[in-house]
Amino acid sequence: MTSYYKYYAIICPCEEDCSGRTSEEIYEAFMREVDEQGLEDTVQIVMGECEQVTEKGPLMKVEPGEHLYHNLSLKNISKIVREHFGQDKPVKKYLYEPPAKENIRLPDSDFYQSQFRLVLRNCGVIDPEKIDDYIEREGYAALAKVLSEMSPDDVIEEVKEAGLRGRGGAGFPTWMKWKFTRQAEGEPKYIICNADEGDPGAYMDRSTLEGDPHSVLEAMAIAGYTIGAEQGYIYIRAEYPLAIKRLNKAIAQAEEYGLLGENILGTDFSFHIELRLGAGAFVCGEETALIASIEGDRGMPRPRPPFPSVKGLWNLPSCINNVETLANIPVIMLRSGKWFASIGSGDSKGTKVFALTGKVNNSGLIEVPMGTSLREVIFNIGGGIKGGKKFKAAQTGGPSGGMIPAEDLDTPIDYENLSKLGSIMGSGGLIAMDEDDCMIDVSKFYLQFSVDESCGKCAPCRIGGQQLFGYLDKISSGLATPTAIDRLRTISETMQKASLCGLGQSTPNPVLSSLKYFEDEYTEHIDEKHCRAKKCRDLVRYNILSEQCIGCGLCKVRCPSDAVIGEKRKPHEIIQEKCIKCGECYKACKFDAISFG
Amino acid sequence: MKKLDKDSLKKLRDKLRRSSRSSIILRVGLGTCGIAAGAEDAVKVIEKELKKHDIKDYEIQRTGCMGYCYCEPNVEVLMKDMPTIIYGNVDEGIAKKIVVKHLVHRKLVDGHVVDRPAPDIWEKQ
Numbered sequence A: 001m002t003s004y005y006k007y008y009a010i011i012c013p014c015e016e017d018c019s020g021r022t023s024e025e026i027y028e029a030f031m032r033e034v035d036e037q038g039l040e041d042t043v044q045i046v047m048g049e050c051e052q053v054t055e056k057g058p059l060m061k062v063e064p065g066e067h068l069y070h071n072l073s074l075k076n077i078s079k080i081v082r083e084h085f086g087q088d089k090p091v092k093k094y095l096y097e098p099p100a101k102e103n104i105r106l107p108d109s110d111f112y113q114s115q116f117r118l119v120l121r122n123c124g125v126i127d128p129e130k131i132d133d134y135i136e137r138e139g140y141a142a143l144a145k146v147l148s149e150m151s152p153d154d155v156i157e158e159v160k161e162a163g164l165r166g167r168g169g170a171g172f173p174t175w176m177k178w179k180f181t182r183q184a185e186g187e188p189k190y191i192i193c194n195a196d197e198g199d200p201g202a203y204m205d206r207s208t209l210e211g212d213p214h215s216v217l218e219a220m221a222i223a224g225y226t227i228g229a230e231q232g233y234i235y236i237r238a239e240y241p242l243a244i245k246r247l248n249k250a251i252a253q254a255e256e257y258g259l260l261g262e263n264i265l266g267t268d269f270s271f272h273i274e275l276r277l278g279a280g281a282f283v284c285g286e287e288t289a290l291i292a293s294i295e296g297d298r299g300m301p302r303p304r305p306p307f308p309s310v311k312g313l314w315n316l317p318s319c320i321n322n323v324e325t326l327a328n329i330p331v332i333m334l335r336s337g338k339w340f341a342s343i344g345s346g347d348s349k350g351t352k353v354f355a356l357t358g359k360v361n362n363s364g365l366i367e368v369p370m371g372t373s374l375r376e377v378i379f380n381i382g383g384g385i386k387g388g389k390k391f392k393a394a395q396t397g398g399p400s401g402g403m404i405p406a407e408d409l410d411t412p413i414d415y416e417n418l419s420k421l422g423s424i425m426g427s428g429g430l431i432a433m434d435e436d437d438c439m440i441d442v443s444k445f446y447l448q449f450s451v452d453e454s455c456g457k458c459a460p461c462r463i464g465g466q467q468l469f470g471y472l473d474k475i476s477s478g479l480a481t482p483t484a485i486d487r488l489r490t491i492s493e494t495m496q497k498a499s500l501c502g503l504g505q506s507t508p509n510p511v512l513s514s515l516k517y518f519e520d521e522y523t524e525h526i527d528e529k530h531c532r533a534k535k536c537r538d539l540v541r542y543n544i545l546s547e548q549c550i551g552c553g554l555c556k557v558r559c560p561s562d563a564v565i566g567e568k569r570k571p572h573e574i575i576q577e578k579c580i581k582c583g584e585c586y587k588a589c590k591f592d593a594i595s596f597g
Numbered sequence B: 001m002k003k004l005d006k007d008s009l010k011k012l013r014d015k016l017r018r019s020s021r022s023s024i025i026l027r028v029g030l031g032t033c034g035i036a037a038g039a040e041d042a043v044k045v046i047e048k049e050l051k052k053h054d055i056k057d058y059e060i061q062r063t064g065c066m067g068y069c070y071c072e073p074n075v076e077v078l079m080k081d082m083p084t085i086i087y088g089n090v091d092e093g094i095a096k097k098i099v100v101k102h103l104v105h106r107k108l109v110d111g112h113v114v115d116r117p118a119p120d121i122w123e124k125q
Helices: A023-036 A074-087 A131-136 A141-149 A152-162 A174-183 A204-211 A213-227 A241-256 A287-294 A323-335 A337-341 A374-381 A415-420 A439-453 A459-476 A484-498 A502-506 A509-527 A554-558 A584-588 B006-018 B032-037 B039-052 B092-104
Strands: A007-011 A043-047 A060-063 A067-069 A189-195 A229-237 A272-278 A318-322 A351-358 A364-369 A391-396 A402-405 A429-434 A542-544 A594-596 B024-029 B058-063 B075-079 B085-087
Touching (some): A007 A023, A141 A213, A152 A337, A174 A318, A189 A323, A204 A351, A213 A229, A213 A241, A213 A272, A213 A323, A241 B032, A287 A318, A364 A374, A374 A391, A391 A509, A439 A509, A459 A502, A484 A502, A484 A509, A542 A584, A554 A584, B024 B032, B039 B058, B039 B092, B085 B092
Parallel strands (some): A007 A043, A351 A429, B024 B058
Antiparallel strands (some): A060 A067, A351 A364, A391 A402, A391 A429, B024 B075, B075 B085
């Protein structure tokens, strides 16, 4: 049986085009036109959920042929219907042609999307529990190529040419890590995959491991061959049961095929991979703490140097790479380092996976070339801010990162630019915030997380974090004095300089970056005891507007603390001392008679 | 299973590529996220409906996360003579519609079509 229609057209539902036409109108106009021209059995037109290039909208994709019309207006509809659907001649002059992108270089630039899926190449495409699915899509071809054609030094050169940098946060060049471990004295050596992903709002590694576990296994074997290791460990938190199940299955399948284990692919290279489960401590993402945890000790960091590449697991040379870093490796080996380096911007090559969440319309697991602007990520891919609210800031890098304010929306996202802005790339959590988010409240949230996760080994982190949180708490409850801001800065600087590991050093980042861009909000809280986002409960007051109140008594019934008084059919009143600011009265009132702020 | 070497790995890949897959492939995003959003329920409905309509030449591919967090669960439909379509917010009702409308009557299920975010790098060789 063939298709019912000759053409299928999908219209993008973006809000409106330059002339204010909504895609709904365009859709209806198309339907009318198709009816008038008697083509209702030739083409089916549907409304899609999301196309990405909103400034090109409204868009229409026509299948078969993947023709993409852009800037649709009521004027060109009848021509498209008549010529494309009626006479099978696509209307060339209305078709979208992708422009060359500024800042970003891409190997294949003939598509209109903002995303480029390299790490996530197989996610959502293959069945992760079937090794054949992976093999069909170039799986283990990179390992075969490396083992048969390349020396370990060749591999390092290729990764160097690619310019791949660690995706776990710090952005250290991967080839250097590999080279140091290869050159370090001591046998045996180890490859460790850091899959201890714990930032609030981040799930890139989990999705990669659940969707394409073999890509990480293959990369670990390549890394093992390169540095001279025969044993690899994947350190993953027990909170990721599905990823663990799929990894174990993948390892068993790869061993059965001789792609892991003894004498891989008939060569004399052997490599084994085992999982080590963590109990979910955030500090165990720090490499020395991770090593301690694998060794069976408490997950606590130690001073570096010596770096793990010299003295790592069991005091032997160990190379620790993040999941996403590793997932890039097979593609680099197959397509060449030069190809990889052609993607991205400046010193940041390749792509970055982000878990885009927060107040955006289309949250998602996305992958974009390095150098893509935050505006493109939030407004094109993310579909803009929910409810038409105003974008306030984006948070990258989780509790170790910082805010990027609306003024810097057009900054290309790469390692250097993010650190200039006072944030970090981090592992890839990206949380969009709107005008309803209070920066003090957000900083408090991250500080609470870091304080809970501090291992307590060094004083700056253990005590400093607690103090920072204390000051933020005072500010948000209206009890702080103007000296609080100076104190925040002093403690932050001390923590950055004196903490033992990255966790303590980066704990103040959310505070410092929100102070950098939103100091006025801090002073407003301190001096005026006012929270403009109405998030800080202690600074918010609920009041009954006597001219609006009809005295129905609904709020009085709902109030859990008997703070509302008043007689039936007469304006009520809230006793502030009794009010617990739960907001129940506000929700209950049907006459907009309760204000808060 | 015999262990592979370089050549037999390549042979296996070529064989896998040549082998004809079912004429209908349904990819369902079954990462933790998809499962939590109810993708397993969608699969059950799809299987039931396929049986009801006596469609046998199909394959349900259980993939990982497709990345559309805002409209989970997701089902991608690949079949001959029809454009490849990704559906979002596939609850049990939409799952049924995908089989009845898309697979049987060859019409798209309006309002649930999602755009593919990026081209496949292996197909763009």
